[in-house]
Amino acid sequence: MAENRRRFLSRAGAGAAAVLLSGCTSLSQRKWVTDLLSDVEILTRHAQRLFAGSQTLAPEFSKKDIAPVFRANGTLDPATPDYNAHAANGFRDWRIEVGGLVERPLSLSVAELRGFPSRTQITRHDCVEGWSCIGEWTGMPLRLVLAAAKVKPDARYVVFHCADNMAVAGDTPQFYYESLDLLEATHPQTLLAYELNGQALPIEHGAPVRLRAERQLGYKMAKYVRRIELVEGFAHINGGRGGYWEDQGYNWYAGI
């Protein structure tokens, strides 16, 4: 009988786990649950910022730590006719527009970006999936771009609009986009990067210019950047959550 009871208990336990499991999967589809769980992100962001502040640097590594092959993820080639034409032309006519809540809108070519002071850093790229890769990035600190454009006082976020279309062929185009708040955007290691490991940025890594935000996860680091927009909020942009993956349910704060 003790054995029966044990068998009963283990079955009851497995049954309870199954109910809990299916319950949680259906809970995951309810808005109030996802809203509540998403609100934890605010706590996480405040707690992390309390310790990290605006200036602590992501660890930098030495040349020997650089991965022989830097793993590419997400879009590997936008392959639109427009992008292909730019690629064939060595991105000579590629321009990055800086607009929105700025006093001096800019239009920068890659050559002009290279003319500004640059920063080179060997950092670790952390994918939300869990893997890490180390590479050497060179680019123009974003805060210099923002200073040149003279950000208006009511601007709070920097939105990056990209050239890669994430929608399946035939659907309405949905271009990749991302956003940072000004604290992360003006961090010393936040770059508009145009070189990886001393070479012009390869197409699979976001040629000609991608974002590096070294205290954030990989999906924040928009590739194929076309337009930089200073905004007060991003509720009116696409899905309204501040980024392509955020619109699919990922956290806007990607420091963890």
Next chain:
Amino acid sequence: MEIGPAKILRRALGLRPAGPHYFFRRHTVFVRISHWVNAGCLLFLLMSGLQIFNAHPALYWGKSSDFDHPVLSLTAQDTDQGMIGVTQIGPWRFDTTGVLGASDVDGIRTARGFPDWATLPGPQWLAMGRLWHFAFAWLFAINGLLFWAYAAALGHARRDLLPTKGDLAQLPRQIANHIKLKFPRGEGAKRYNTLQKLAYLFVIFGLGPLIVLTGLTMSPTMDSAFPQLLWIFGGRQSARTIHFICAFSFLGFLVVHIVMVILSGGWNNLRAMITGSYAIEDNKDG
């Protein structure tokens, strides 16, 4: 007075003894709440953690991922017989079809690290797994810190958990008793035995902080605030691997813990952790 099988049965089920007994208040209300909050957290954290792991079902050692040399990987391979699941630990490969690497989702063989019955949510859904994981990680850490504060301030850790010299001297005999499934009764059942004390200390002051710190080491922002974490654990990917080992150590503890709770008098133990009351036999012959 009962004799023989009936008495043994009552004891195994944890029913109150037919003979003389009294109730002893075994766990304070704080410990009981803390225990069940922790139990819930562990279940949610483990299952949402496996969901997150499934987004890249491989572990590495060091600062970054050497994709050709994982410490552990759960992969799916297509063969003439269909898709098989392969678990690789260092140089050793195992066919784990149906559970690890490849398992059935709605009757269709699918490439995924852990099967859908072990992950939260069931389907592949990294974003939602992260939301569950971080919410319960906060609860787990706060609950753990409160327990530490309580255990330190009220002497619970020193009085009830820290083994005495006498406890340590009895260790070999207690191990032998455990193997024979002989558990203390009467007055002896009022205290944790040495193995219990060591197990609880290891989990509360070892595994608990270790799993929280390795979890934080995976956060790029925390690494900028506390680069020492990377030095302690040997890099972000090592920290991820240690985090995984800690999670399965917790699971191992949980299994042993539940088995011991059942074997040493199921309901009596369970009631003590729910209501606080634990029945103690009053007769000396036990």
